[in-house]
Amino acid sequence: MTGKLVIGNWKMNTRADSARKLAAALLADAETNRDGVGIAAPAVYLAALGEQLQGSSIALSSQDVSRYAEDGAFTGEASAAMLADVGCRYALVGHSERRQYFGEDNAALLQKMRNAAAAGLIPVLCVGETLAQREAGSYKEVVAAQLAVLAELDAADCVIAYEPVWAIGTGKVATIEQIAEIHAFIKNWCLQNAAGSDKIRVLYGGSVKAENAEAILATKNVDGALVGGASLDADSFRVICQAAGKLI
């Protein structure tokens, strides 16, 4: 795929009705109903959204995927095969909120990446440092350690989302210089360490809004955006997708 990729991560928001209405608004709009736009919805709404989005250009994504591949006694889990079955194309893996609140480590994330890929999903590996790590100057080492799972698999069909934890939901966006530096670092790390990663896409996430989307998306080595809060508002998300569409 060429062009920018914009995925709206709804996180643990919406209800059946509001999810359907938000998806309907995106479907009705040429800026959002096109290739390169996706929504990562709560697991319980994926099946309904899969039906609603069927035949459209909007890609469906899960926010997580089980580390267990086979059907069985894993209460509460949704397998990669199940996510693919209801129409998902992407699966977020290792979002900082999952690392922080659910203790996900590289061993689990590698299994998740493998399961997603085996089921035909495109895993979106999320990486990013905390404020303390940024201020201590260790952010490149932190990100490299998180990227390490890519060295264990074929990275050709993976996407990376760089999301500095200190910029998520805080309104505090990384500067263009900070984004350019770390995205170049990530691309370079991949080229040297991850087989098949020469065309890997690296998205930026963290307080992407209608107002800053164009500048961020125009930054070198930024191949798209992972949008949290602003993706819950169809008008804001539209402006971000429009900015991405202009920069193909």
Ligand code: 13P
């Ligand atoms: P915000 O856009 O709300 O900062 O969230 C970013 C994010 O975590 C997307 O996955």
